[in-house]
Amino acid sequence: MRSITIGAALSATFFGAVAAAAVASEKPVYLKKAPGADKVEANCAVCHTLDYIPMNSTFLNAAGWDAEVAKMISVFGAPISPDDQRIISDYLKTNYGR
Amino acid sequence: MITRRGLLEAAGKGAILGCAGHELSRTFVSRAEAQAATLGLPAQLPEGTRQEAVLDALPGKVPLIKLSYRPPNYETPVELLRDAITPNDAFFVRYHLSDIPEVKAETWRLSIGGEGAGRETNLTFDELKRLPAVEVAAVCQCSGNRRGLFEPHVPGVEWGYGAMGCARWKGARLKDVLDRAGLKSEALEIVVAGTDKGAVDKTPQFIKSIPAWKAMEDTTLVAYEMNGGPLPHWNGFPARIIVPGWTATYWMKHISTINVATKPFDGFWMKSAYRIPLGKFPIVARFASQETAVNTPITEMVVNSLITSHADGAAVKAGSTVTIGGVAWDAGYSINAVEVSTDGGRNWTAAALGADIGRFAFRTFSYDITLPAKGNYQIMARATNKIGQSQASALIANPAGYHHNVVQTLNLVAA
Numbered sequence: 001m002r003s004i005t006i007g008a009a010l011s012a013t014f015f016g017a018v019a020a021a022a023v024a025s026e027k028p029v030y031l032k033k034a035p036g037a038d039k040v041e042a043n044c045a046v047c048h049t050l051d052y053i054p055m056n057s058t059f060l061n062a063a064g065w066d067a068e069v070a071k072m073i074s075v076f077g078a079p080i081s082p083d084d085q086r087i088i089s090d091y092l093k094t095n096y097g098r
Numbered sequence: 099m100i101t102r103r104g105l106l107e108a109a110g111k112g113a114i115l116g117c118a119g120h121e122l123s124r125t126f127v128s129r130a131e132a133q134a135a136t137l138g139l140p141a142q143l144p145e146g147t148r149q150e151a152v153l154d155a156l157p158g159k160v161p162l163i164k165l166s167y168r169p170p171n172y173e174t175p176v177e178l179l180r181d182a183i184t185p186n187d188a189f190f191v192r193y194h195l196s197d198i199p200e201v202k203a204e205t206w207r208l209s210i211g212g213e214g215a216g217r218e219t220n221l222t223f224d225e226l227k228r229l230p231a232v233e234v235a236a237v238c239q240c241s242g243n244r245r246g247l248f249e250p251h252v253p254g255v256e257w258g259y260g261a262m263g264c265a266r267w268k269g270a271r272l273k274d275v276l277d278r279a280g281l282k283s284e285a286l287e288i289v290v291a292g293t294d295k296g297a298v299d300k301t302p303q304f305i306k307s308i309p310a311w312k313a314m315e316d317t318t319l320v321a322y323e324m325n326g327g328p329l330p331h332w333n334g335f336p337a338r339i340i341v342p343g344w345t346a347t348y349w350m351k352h353i354s355t356i357n358v359a360t361k362p363f364d365g366f367w368m369k370s371a372y373r374i375p376l377g378k379f380p381i382v383a384r385f386a387s388q389e390t391a392v393n394t395p396i397t398e399m400v401v402n403s404l405i406t407s408h409a410d411g412a413a414v415k416a417g418s419t420v421t422i423g424g425v426a427w428d429a430g431y432s433i434n435a436v437e438v439s440t441d442g443g444r445n446w447t448a449a450a451l452g453a454d455i456g457r458f459a460f461r462t463f464s465y466d467i468t469l470p471a472k473g474n475y476q477i478m479a480r481a482t483n484k485i486g487q488s489q490a491s492a493l494i495a496n497p498a499g500y501h502h503n504v505v506q507t508l509n510l511v512a513a
Binding site: 026027029046047048049051052053054055056057058059060064068075076077078079096 | 144145146147149150154164165166167168169196250251253254255256296297298299300301302366370
């Protein structure tokens with residue numbers, strides 16, 4: 001079985017180079033440039049495109065974003081270190097929070 | 099196709115966009131409003147959702163409204179939901195997990211077994227197609243359709259109106275497939291897994307169970323055809339489960355294994371996800387083996403309707419006849435009536451119902467109105483089914499944003 005990976009536009013940090021969105025129609029999603037954006041791109045985009053973040057804004061408050069990030073780790077098994085978890089949560093609260 | 103750049107430029111200039119097919123003409127004041135209005139997305143969606151949504155075509159699909167690229171979550175524009183049957187290439191796409199293998203029919207195998215099965219066996223695609231074939235017209239609707247309209251908003255994929263469609267599904271009865279393995283009397287739940295999975299190993303695989311009684315109903319299928327053609331990849335090729343009347347969470351795609359369980363299946367997607375509070379919704383079909391003291395798995399769809407003939411805010415000519423149309427559906431108890439109001443819900447009149455193509459399908463409705471004078475009109479549609487259920491007049495709050503069937507209000511501007 002061949003895997004159809006819809007796009008491979010993972011972040012520059014993750015691959016060490018900007019991967020071209022070679023397959024299908026996935027287009028890069030640009031997040032707000034602010035401290036922590038690199039950690040968000042490197043971690044979150046492994047499992048899903050970054051459009052999930054603006055899609056769920058700007059109605060989540062600080063507790064809401066904390067809960068979302070914690071769920072990604074504890075429920076969905078995202079391998080994110082506690083340091084990165086804090087940076088990611090702070091970025092989301094500051095840039096996409098209510 | 100409408101490009102983001104074009105919209106940005108138009109929005110920046112405050113230009114008036116005439117949008118073909120929408121009868122929609124308005125002055126856009128922001129990028130988000132421009133984009134979302136052009137897509138026919140409801141104004142109540144979260145601001146960020148309205149900014150990110152774009153028309154985008156997956157391979158084999160017409161442009162649909164992209165909410166997320168990976169996993170792919172694409173809803174059908176409302177204007178493509180005017181008929182009782184939704185074309186395959188316009189059918190919505192919904193995945194939880196991003197690793198979605200392309201399965202070949204020739205090498206596909208469906209394995210059937212488990213503690214509640216008499217024996218382990220498997221089926222090839224040809225063997226599946228040799229079982230007696232059944233066709234059912236049925237609505238496939240995401241449990242979270244209209245989640246984006248929840249107020250307060252709840253996190254998740256922020257769907258507008260289009261995470262649904264209706265198709266003629268052809269396949270073998272699930273009970274005939276289960277008969278190949280034989281069901282023991284203690285069989286409790288039928289646990290189904292597909293080939294799609296997460297990008298990291300620790301992500302819980304999307305696995306769902308169906309009560310054995312529901313799996314044994316004549317209309318519960320292992321489908322391999324949709325509207326006379328093969329299932330599109332994005333809708334579950336080569337075979338998927340069809341549970342008419344129940345929300346799409348049970349309609350497993352790309353199925354690979356069926357386990358007959360004698361105990362309640364406790365995977366994440368059953369135990370924690372897709373749950374509704376007990377007693378809040380008028381639900382007949384229960385999933386007793388999965389109920390707790392406080393919540394229960396979502397089961398059947400609630401009665402609902404959608405006006406698809408016009409976009410919200412559409413301009414019509416004062417004094418001329420306008421046909422309001424749309425679709426209504428429920429869990430299979432059959433639509434009894436659709437009533438339309440043109441005065442914001444004070445007076446209601448029965449609409450004409452279209453052909454009945456099956457109790458699980460969309461039922462089209464239409465109603466001719468004349469908006470006598472210039473001004474704004476609030477058009478509403480309300481469906482009732484044959485067991486007396488009707489749409490909610492106020493939102494029934496629940497943590498995951500399911501079962502939104504609040505009567506829709508659509509604004510028409512007579513000029």
